[in-house]
Amino acid sequence: MSRSEDLPLHHLFHPDNVSEYAATVRGGLDHLAGHLDRVTGPATGVGPERAAKPVRDVDLDSPLGDTAAALDEVSRLWLDDAVWFHEPGYAAHLNCPVVVPALLGELLISSVNSSLDTFDQSVGGTFIERQLIDWTAARIGWDTSDSDGVFTSGGSQSNLHALLLARGHIMARGAELASLRIFASADSHFSVQKSARLLGLGDAAVVAVPTDERRRMDIVALGRALAECDAAGLVPMAVVATAGTTDFGAIDPLPEIAGLCRTYGAWFHVDAAYGGGLLASTRRRHLLSGVEKADSVTIDYHKTWFQPVSSSAVLVRDAGTMGHASYYADYLNPKESADPNQVDKSLQTTRRFDALKLWLTLRIMGPDTIGAYFDAVIDLAAEVHDAIAPAADIEVAARPNLSTLVFRYAPAGSGEDELALLNTKIRATLYARGRAMVAATKVDGRQFLKFTLLNPKATLADIVGIVDQIRSIGEELVCEQIAAQPVVSPYVLAGRDIGLLVPAGVAR
Ligand SMILES: *Cc1c(COP(=O)(O)O)cnc(C)c1O
Numbered sequence: 001m002s003r004s005e006d007l008p009l010h011h012l013f014h015p016d017n018v019s020e021y022a023a024t025v026r027g028g029l030d031h032l033a034g035h036l037d038r039v040t041g042p043a044t045g046v047g048p049e050r051a052a053k054p055v056r057d058v059d060l061d062s063p064l065g066d067t068a069a070a071l072d073e074v075s076r077l078w079l080d081d082a083v084w085f086h087e088p089g090y091a092a093h094l095n096c097p098v099v100v101p102a103l104l105g106e107l108l109i110s111s112v113n114s115s116l117d118t119f120d121q122s123v124g125g126t127f128i129e130r131q132l133i134d135w136t137a138a139r140i141g142w143d144t145s146d147s148d149g150v151f152t153s154g155g156s157q158s159n160l161h162a163l164l165l166a167r168g169h170i171m172a173r174g175a176e177l178a179s180l181r182i183f184a185s186a187d188s189h190f191s192v193q194k195s196a197r198l199l200g201l202g203d204a205a206v207v208a209v210p211t212d213e214r215r216r217m218d219i220v221a222l223g224r225a226l227a228e229c230d231a232a233g234l235v236p237m238a239v240v241a242t243a244g245t246t247d248f249g250a251i252d253p254l255p256e257i258a259g260l261c262r263t264y265g266a267w268f269h270v271d272a273a274y275g276g277g278l279l280a281s282t283r284r285r286h287l288l289s290g291v292e293k294a295d296s297v298t299i300d301y302h303k304t305w306f307q308p309v310s311s312s313a314v315l316v317r318d319a320g321t322m323g324h325a326s327y328y329a330d331y332l333n334p335k336e337s338a339d340p341n342q343v344d345k346s347l348q349t350t351r352r353f354d355a356l357k358l359w360l361t362l363r364i365m366g367p368d369t370i371g372a373y374f375d376a377v378i379d380l381a382a383e384v385h386d387a388i389a390p391a392a393d394i395e396v397a398a399r400p401n402l403s404t405l406v407f408r409y410a411p412a413g414s415g416e417d418e419l420a421l422l423n424t425k426i427r428a429t430l431y432a433r434g435r436a437m438v439a440a441t442k443v444d445g446r447q448f449l450k451f452t453l454l455n456p457k458a459t460l461a462d463i464v465g466i467v468d469q470i471r472s473i474g475e476e477l478v479c480e481q482i483a484a485q486p487v488v489s490p491y492v493l494a495g496r497d498i499g500l501l502v503p504a505g506v507a508r
Contacts, residue, residue: 013111024067025107031071035079042090045432046081088455088462089436094246094274094300096454098308101364105357106308116151116351117343118333126340129355135362136299137315139279141292148322149315150345151354155273156191158298158314159240161325161347163195165296165316166238166267168324175235183207183225184240185217185252189271192240201237215398217241217252219260226264238267243288244275244304247441247450249381249402251275254290261295270294273312275402277304280371284378295321301358304374304454311354376456377403384451384463393471397443403453406443407467409474420447422477429473436466 010017055077064070084090086097115121116129129151137147152158163182170180180201184192186208196205207225212218222239229236239261241252254270261268270291272278276299278288291297294317301311316322322345328335333343343349361370381400388407389396397406408423423440427449430436439450449470451463 013113021111027067028071031068031075032079035075039084039087041434042085042087042437043083043431043434044081045434051081083437086455086457088458089466090455091451091453091458091463091466092437092439094303094452094454096303096306097457099306099361099365099370101360102307102311102357105360109353109356112353114353116353116355117346117349118341119339122342122353125353125356126342128359129342129353130340132355132358132362133313133315136279136313140294140297140315142315142317146319147315147317148319148345149313150322150342151351152312152314152346153310153348154302154312155189155271155298155300156194157347158273158300158312159189159191159269159271160195160198161314162269162296162298162316163192163199163238163240164347165321165324166269167199167201169267169295169321170235170237172324175237177201179233179235180237181205181207181229181234182238182240183209183222183229183236183266185209185211185242185245187211187215187245187247187250188240188242189246189273192271205237211250214401215245215248215250217257219253219256222257223260226260226266230264236264236266238269240269240271241294243270243272243278243291244402246274247404247406247443248398249274249400249404251287251401254288255293256290258290258293267295268293270297273298273300274303276300277370277374280305280367281375282368282371283375301354305358305361305370306373306454307354307357307361310352311357373456374403377453377458380458380460380463381405381451381453383460384453384467387460387464388467391467393474394467397448405451405453406441406448407451408448409470411474411478416446422474423447423449425477426470426473429477430466430469433469436469438466438470 010020013021058073058077064073085095114123114125116125119126133149133151134144134147137144137149140147150161152161166182167177167180171177177200182192182196182201182205184206188208193203193206196202207229209225210218210221226236226239239257241254241257243251243254258268260266272288272291275288276297278284279299296317297315299305299313299315301307301313302309305311325347326344328344332349333339333341342351378400381403385396385400385405388394393409393411395408395410397408408419409426410419414422424447427438427440430438439452441448441450451466453463
C-alpha cells in the first residue's frame with residue numbers, strides 16, 4: 001500500500017489516537033470482565049479436535065474490521081473454553097492466578113513497547129530490571145555489588161542460561177566439552193536434560209542422582225557419583241539442586257550440595273523455579289537456607305510470585321560470570337559502548353520489559369503479601385493432606401513439602417494396572433465435566449494424580465470437594481468396569497469411551 005490519505009493510521013498507538021486506544025482497551029476489558037461473570041469452572045472439557053476446527057476455519061485474509069466482532073470471535077475460538085487458573089477447581093499444573101498490579105504492568109509494557117536489549121531502547125526500564133535483580137539477589141543473601149542476573153522467558157531458559165555460564169566457566173579453565181558432566185536429582189526438571197542437549201553435551205552428560213526417602217537429592221549418592229566422575233577422569237561441570245521439585249516440592253539439601261560442589265570444583269546451580277517464592281515468605285524463608293552458596297539461581301516469578309507469563313530470572317553470585325554469554329555486535333552493543341546494555345547478559349535480543357510487572361506488584365502490594373499468598377497454598381496442601389490421607393480409598397504418595405500433593409484413588413483390591421487405568425480415566429472425566437482439573441504423574445513407575453495448589457482463594461472445602469468428585473467418578477467407573485478398556489488418549493476417553501459419564505449439558 002502506498003502512503004496515501006486512505007492509509008488507516010488510527011490503528012497505531014499514537015497521541016492522535018488516544019481515544020481510539022482507550023476505547024479499544026476498554027472494550028477488551030469490558031469483554032473480559034463480562035466473560036469472567038459467566039465462567040463456572042476451570043474448563044469446559046473441549047478436546048484438541050473440537051478446539052482446532054473453528055480456528056482453522058478463520059480466513060486471516062478477510063479481516064472483520066470491527067473490534068467487537070473480533071472479540072466475539074476470540075471468545076468463540078478461545079475464551080469460551082479457556083482454562084481458568086483463578087477457579088478453585090483448577091489444581092493441575094504450576095499455573096498461578098495473577099495479581100492485578102502486574103496486569104496493569106502488562107498494559108504499560110506492551111503499549112510503550114520498550115525493549116530491554118539496549119539502554120537506548122529502554123532507558124529507565126533497564127534500571128528497573130536491574131534493581132529487581134539486585135532486590136532478588138539481596139533476598140538470596142548475596143552481596144549485590146558482586147551479583148548480577150537478567151530476566152528471562154521462563155525457568156527453562158534460566159536453567160539453560162545458568163548451565164551455559166557453568167560450561168563457559170569450566171571450559172575457560174581448560175576442560176574438554178566431551179568430559180563435562182551435570183549432576184541433578186532424578187526428580188529434577190527436564191529442562192536440565194534439554195539444556196545439556198542444546199549445550200552440545202548430550203543426554204549422557206546428565207547424571208541422575210537418586211533421591212532419599214523425602215524425595216530430595218541423596219547427598220551420599222551425590223558424593224559417590226562425583227567421586228566416580230573424578231576417578232573416571234571426567235569433569236563435574238555443575239550440580240543442579242532443585243528447590244521445589246515439580247511433583248513433590250522437595251528441596252534438595254542445599255548446604256551439603258554446596259560443600260560437595262566446593263570440593264569438586266563444580267558450579268552450583270539452584271533451580272528454584274517453584275520454591276523461589278519462599279524468598280518473599282516471612283514464615284518459610286529458612287527452607288531455602290543454603291541458596292546463598294549457589295553460583296546461579298533460577299527464579300520463576302510467573303509461578304509462586306503470581307505474575308503473568310512470562311516473568312523469570314537467572315541470577316549469579318559473581319557478575320563476571322555473565323560474560324560467558326556476552327556477544328558484542330557493532331550495530332547494537334559495540335564493545336566500546338559505555339551504555340548499560342542488558343543484551344550483553346541476555347540470550348535474547350529484543351526482550352519484553354517483564355520486570356515492570358513485578359515492580360508494580362512490589363510497589364502496590366509489597367513482597368509480604370506475595371509471600372503470604374504462597375504460604376497460604378502451602379498451608380492448604382498440608383490441610384488437604386491431613387483431611388484425605390486417612391481415607392481408605394485414597395493413597396497419598398507423600399506428605400507435601402510445598403503446595404503439591406501426589407495421591408490417587410485406590411479402592412481396596414485393585415491391581416497396579418487397574419489403578420493406572422482408573423486414575424487416568426478419572427482425570428479425563430474430571431476434565432470433560434469441567435468442574436475440576438488435576439495433573440497426572442508417575443511415582444516409581446506407578447500412576448498417580450497430583451494437585452498443584454497455587455490459588456490462595458481456594459479453600460479446604462474446595463479441594464476436598466475435588467477429591468469427592470474423584471471418588472464418585474472412580475466409583476462410577478469401577479461399577480461400569482470401564483477400567484478394563486485400553487487407554488487411547490485422555491481426550492478420546494473424555495469424548496468417546498466415557499462420554500456417557502458426562503452429564504448432558506456440561507460438555508458442549
Ligand atoms: C516450571 C519449572 C521449570 C521450567 O520453568 P518454565 O518457566 O516453565 O520454563 C524448571 N524447573 C522447575 C523445578 C520447574 O518447576
